[in-house]
Amino acid sequence: MKVLLFILQKEFRQIFRDRIILAMMTFVPIVQLSILPFAANFDIKNINLAYLDHDRSPYSEKLMHKIASSGYFELVGYPFSYREGLNQIERGEADLILEIPAGFERNLIREGKQKVNIAVDAINGTKSALGGGYLTSVLADFNANLVMNIQSPVGAAGTRVARIEIAGMSWFNPREEYKYYMVPGILVLLLTLIGGFMSALNIVREKEIGTIEQINVTPIKKWQFILGKLVPFWIVGIIVFTIGLTVQYLVYGIFPQGSLFTLYLFAGIYLIALLGFGLLISTVSNSQLQAMFVAFFFVMIFILMSGFFTSIDSMPGWARQMSYLTPVTHFIHVVRLIVLKGSGLEHVLKELGYLIVFAIVLNGLAIWNYRKTS
């Protein structure tokens, strides 16, 4: 135990002497967390629409105003032909074309039905799907508000209409602000990047400099060495997490709904797992460069699979299994639950179990894999 204290003292001295790491600890999370949520925004607005009107009638004009005032679309052009509209899409100026055929108003009134064409640039899947969807709902709204529809909402033959009224309720985030979803996720991301890279580079650095030899001829125990590396980074991680939570509160006004104790409990266990993973990489690698790329490879995959960008539910089965096998997934999930929905410990016991298993296995591997003898 006494030996461990000496190791800890040395690691702390080294960390706090390194300006780069200190800057990473404080400056980076503040700046990133203040900037990233503005950039990482899936809340799609401002879809560029080219309005191709062959009819130029009062109805088509009204439809145009309706679309322009919906808040989702930016009318970027009024081309005269489809070819011209397509050109706008090719140049990337427009995301979709709405084509109103000639005789639109006449047919609508005479036949009660009229088609309009929407052509979307489907390379950007999300945007085109949302754009098409928004436009469809604007049209539906327009349909419902057409004078004649309001006047006679009754079925043919005078039968009664059975109407289902949908009342939507948005829980946990009534204003549906996207940043509430992203900010806690980004916080986890930063913690993962900082903790993962710092620990992955640490032991291998001692290998490169040669000090590890000197350590290996001492009676130091494997677990003492790994624990000596783990604890300082753990404390640094907790500090980063605290700074992150503070920024989250001060800049975005998001205060965790659930208990801080639960949140920190999870953060503590997650950090142990994450640092164990970093140290494992460090013991396997031969150079800092290698450690860096191995860490980058895994962290990249972990983050992509973690449900940070896309919903895990939508993944195929094999990918979902893979996703559950990474600690990042569980921690992002839990942080969002606790911060946004105020889940208590009793709601997230399963995740706690997962993270504890990760922590034990990863650190066990790191200790087992660190060899004092070759």
Place this chain on the structure above:
Amino acid sequence: MSKHFGDFKAVDRITFDVNEGEIFGFLGANGAGKTTAMRILCGLSFPTSGQAKVAGYDVYRQQEKIKKHIGYMSQKFSLYDNLTILENIEFYGGIYGISRGEIRQRGDALVKTLGLDKEAKKLVGSLPLGWKQKLAFSVAIFHRPRIVFLDEPTGGVDPITRRQFWDMIYQAANEGITVFVTTHYMDEAEYCNRVTVMVDGRVEALDTPARLKRQFQSDSMDGVFYQLARKAKRTSD
């Protein structure tokens, strides 16, 4: 004992004893197997076959016990550049279980004898090489080990500092620490109580410098070494 890497016999059936309290020189050309043998004795690697005991402990089963009783100083400078002199001493002393009070007391004394009292709070990285080497040696014997292993301790050091370094080695030997040292400098070999010369993984000679010179009819260790090393079939690396 032997150590093989695949077909390559880095250490090939070597046998020797080192007496307590002596300065034992371990010579050989580059690639002769000195470092490999030394790493085994320090518990950094296992032999392929044979037996060896260090400070009475077996190199297969009691590596960790060996480590408690030895000191080691490698070719590469191995103190932490970004810690101060006192912090390095504190760390290594602590690892060997020396109490804080004792570390402080002996650390201060050590810094004074080395003449580094003014630099005690400076980062080790800023010291000149000669001082670093002296410091590394002092740290290696700080916990009063029974044996200290020195792997080419004076590489790249000027003659005056080398002289001082050897004074420190004698001092340690006087205090009863066995010194096991590899070197390329034949004048240093003369300072040893006994030397062995390794060629191609085998021990080709083992005796006091005086007797070896007589045996090979040479007036310096340089001549002895040259005659033995010429027989080497391995090219140095």
Place this chain on the structure above:
Amino acid sequence: MKQLLVFIRKEFYHVFRDRRTLLILFGLPIAQIVLFGFALSSEVKNIGITIFDQAHDINSQQITNRVKQSAYFIVQEPAASLEEIHTKFKEGSIKCALVFPPGFSEDLYRSGTAPVQIITDASDPNNAKITVNYLSAILGTYQQELNPNLVIPLQIVPEIRSLYNQEQNGSLNFIPGVIALIFMIVSTALTSVAVVREKEMGTMEVLLVSPLKPVMVLISKAVPYLVLSLLDFIIILLLSVYLLDVEIQGSLILLFAESILFIVTCLSLGLLVSNVTNSQQAAMLFCMMGMMLPTLLLTGFLFPLENMPWIFQAVSNIIPSKYYYEIIKAVMLKGLGFGYVWKETLILLVMTCLLLGLALKKFSIRLA
């Protein structure tokens, strides 16, 4: 010339000897393509839903069955109270709840309207919106079937056509992004770290006292990474075509020419970074935080640029990968010719010249 070849060969040995890094360099694009192609999609499916049915009548059950049949929803255990719904949300096992009030059928037939409540977990607002849309569609269809005779007098029916991507292949959007990212990693990060490593180990001095001109030393360092980047590029193209069924629409020659231009941009960036940093760690940090992150965020490949505050959009204009991303999208996916991308190409070319000039100037200053 012969000397240059000797140097280039030495650099190749360096690069190809570190098997593990090499494995990662080729593994990374493959893993990303597979993940983006098969695992990640912006489509929302398998939404966990619970139904709190206080009515237990024919209509509520029919609707429940509709939801069960929908591929978008996975119906969990029914809830017996709002409390229970709350708990399920907090456990994260559902994303949405459908609540039928007592007497649903009665209301529907007697007064003509019956309310249902859709409660969504708006902590993920996009998912919540999409969920409401799905459920509304199911309810809308059901309602229409209830009223077979209902004719809405005036109706505008939209017909949506997907340009360039009829099959709605979700892979298309990210492939150019992955390509740009890989170039950034190999040509910028790896190159800068490799050069700084030689500085750290002192071998750079040895190279510089050789008879080869300093510029040639830099070129020979860059060539292996150019080759590696191109290999990665070919791997990504092959995977896209044969694994993800993406059709390459435009000219391959143009695609390669533009890619080589962008690789040279990245290499210049890497050399510049290596000239201003002194340790491997600093170079890595600089590349990760200063290059990779902006590439991920500000090229428009993960997050739409249009939504960002103006300052981000302004910053994105100085990021080379943004232009490359535009070019690749236009050439590879839309099949457009050089006439459509000359502007982006020109910008990229100017940036490359500036960066390369700056890198070389810094390099010679350091020599002097």
